[in-house]
Amino acid sequence: MSTLSAPGKEEGARMDADLYDVARAHHPFRPGRLLLWVVVLAVAANFAYIVANNPNFGWPVVAAYFFDPTVIHGLYVTLGLTVVAMAIGIALGLLLAIARMSSDRLASSVSSLFIWFFRGTPLLVQLIFWYNLSTLFPEISIGIPFGPTFASWNTNDLISPVTAAIVGLALNEAAYMAEIIRGGLLSVDKGQAETAEAFGMTRARALRRIIIPQAMRSIVPPTGNQLISMIKATSLVSVIAMADLLYSVQSIYNRTFEVMPMLLVAVLWYLFITSILNVGQSAIERHYNRGERDAAVRKDDAAEKAVQQEDAR
Amino acid sequence: MTTSSIDQAPLVRARNVHKAFHHVEVLKGIDLDVKAGEVVVILGPSGSGKSTFLRCINRLETIDKGSIFVDGEQIGYQLRNGKLQPLSNRAIATQRSKIGMVFQQFNLYPHMTVLQNVIEAPIGVHGRSRDEAITEARELLAKVGMSHKVNAYPRQLSGGQQQRVAIARALAIRPTLMLFDEPTSALDPELVGEVLTTMRSLADQGLTMIVVTHEIGFAREAADRVVFMDGGRVVEEGSPEAVLENPRHPRTRSFLSRFI
Structure with a gap:
């Protein structure tokens, strides 16, 4: 009581x-x-002013080429490659993650070997290798x-730049996604798998439904990361003559020598795509x-108490 | 049909069940029969193997020796041309689908609402129609007093409420046998009562139940038979009066003395 009365007993x-x-x-107020x-x-503001008024940035050139058919085509290639490689990467990564966690020694060994190889070598090397x-x-x-062999094909007919790019990007991605998905699956309480089992669910159903x-809660954020890396990693395919976004702006500035403005075109497109993806990820x-529990409410003791008090009534 | 002989056969028959974890013997030859409609409460100190034995009944744990039969089927194995073979995962899943289980930590599916938790197995495992499953789920949730929370997520519920939902979820598969693995051990003391009341009403309705618990009061009031386990063996079994009031074995006596 004595501490409370500090501001003056008469109050x-x-x-x-x-x-x-x-x-x-x-x-x-600070x-x-x-x-x-x-x-x-x-x-x-000063930086923005300088950038906007420095003629070397060539904003009129940026504007002129922003929707250039070559650039737009390159953009489609980048997006297409990203979507296809990512889709294959996630699907294959899921299989690899399940195989790696399986009690079957053959499945887990094959999966580990795959992940070891494709994570352990540079993507650029893998792309050139497939090409x-x-x-x-x-x-x-x-x-x-x-x-005996049943059928055979000429490798050059089979592996075009497109297939080399897709195979290279997808297999590399699968190795990373496998580890991300495995981490996600491991993050789920073991009691959940056990409960699903006790209720007579098959392993496949337990995975899919329970x-x-x-696991998605911990899989989605790093996957968003991977997707954004993938968009930029597709620029590597320019080395195997795939006309992606970067390759198409390069092909233009090799002709016009407007290097910086053309790179800005590519940069702005990359930023635009990744911004959209960020929204989707959220x-x-x-x-x-x-x-x-209420996503807006911080999960703390106060919230816990409130819930319990409500229950008690 | 030789119904008379079937009626007399126990619903659960465990014979000489042995189980070791990494060379530590947890079960050292358990024999137990449970008749249909019977409520058996297994008591015993921590580490006596009672939970492990319960988990062996629906093969959440494999056993090293002996046999367990539920409803006339051997759990996990089948005799083929005189040779005993392990069942496929699918066949084991089918056996489990008739046994309801309630866990110490409730283990509700946190990403599903109360109603979705209850209808998951009836639809996905038993192939019932969605409408039928929902109707039955609502009845069961009413029975455990959880009608007002059908659309809540498990984390929005208290422990006692979660456990009552878990009981409704287990009942929704229309089990021939219900296993309770320390259903009140993770609850705050004031929430234990609501779960025990729910369990008592199930016992009164003739459900076959095997309950591993520390609740002596529940054993006294609801059990048809009490089994006392210690050190991986059944030390003593009998009616609640016999085991709880007049224990014959010194270890039962010393265990029970702690609750008086």
């Missing part, structure tokens, strides 16, 4: 309660903070190992966070 208990009511609390805002905004597969294996055939939906995360 009385009611006044004390008002004085110490945290609802009235607010931060004091001039240093305001100054910092002004400085940062001034620097940013030049014919120098290693001029013919690809299907048959029994060490036995485990994977819960939406997906919100979906898989359902059931996580």
Whole structure:
């Protein structure tokens, strides 16, 4: 009681309660903070002014080529490659993750070997490797190992730049996705798999209905990361003569020598795509966070107490 | 049909069940019969193997020796041309689908609402229509007093409420046998009562139940038979009066003395 009466005994208990009511609390005005805002905004405005007015950036050129058919075609190639490679990568990654976690030694060994190889070598090397597969294996055939062959193809007919790009990007992606998905599956409480089992679910159904939906919460954020990396990684395919976004702006500036403006075209497109993906990722995360108690409310003791009090009534 | 002989055969028959984890013997030859409609409560100190034995009944744990039969079928194995073979995963899943289980940690599916939790197995495992499953789920949730929370997510419920939903979920598969693995051990003391009341009403309705618990009161009031386990063996079994009031074995006596 003695500590409470510090502001003056004559004010009385009611006044004390008002004085110490945290609802009235607010931060004091901090001039240093305001100054910092002004400085940062001034620097940013100045930088924007310089960029906008520096003729070397060639904004009119950027504007002229932004929707150029070559650029738009390159954009489609980049997006197409990203979607296809990512889709194959996720599907194959899921299989690899399940195989790696399986109690079957054959499945887990094969999966580990795959992941070891494709994570352990540079993507650029893998792309060049697939593109030049014919120098290693001029013919690809299907048959029994060490036995007769049933069908064979010329490797150069089979592996075009497109297939080399897709195979290279997808297999590399699958190795990374396998580890991301495996981490997600491991993050789910073991009791969940056990419960699904106890209720007579098959392993496939338990994965699909119980485990994977819960694992998604920790799979989605790194997958968004991978998707964004993939969009930029597709620019590597320019080395095997795939006309992606970067390759198409390069093909233009090799002709016009307007290197910086053309790179800006590509940069702006990459930023535009990744911005859209960020929005999509947030939406997906919100979906898989359902059931996580009110998403807006911080999961702390206060919230827990509130729920329990409500139950007690 | 030789119904008379079937009626007399126990619903659960465990014979000489042995189980070791990494060379530590947890079960050292358990024999137990449970008749249809019977409520058996298994008591015993921690580490006595009671939960492990319960988990062996629906093959969440494999056993090293002995046999367990539920409803006339051997769990996990089949005799083919005089040779005993392990069942396929699918066949084991089918056996499990008739046995309801309630866990200590509730284990509700956190990404599904209460109603979705209850209808998941009836639709997905038993192939019932969605409408039928929902109607039955609502009845069961009413029975456990959870009608007002059908659309809530498990994390929005108290422990006692979650466990009552878990009981409804297990009942929804129309089980021939219900296993309760320490259903009240993870609950705050004031929430234990609501779960035990629900379980008692199930016992009164003639459901066959095997309950591993520390609730002596529940054993006294609801059990047809009490089994006391210690050190991986059944030490003593009999009516609640016999085992709880007049224990013959010194280890039963010393265990029970802690609850008085």
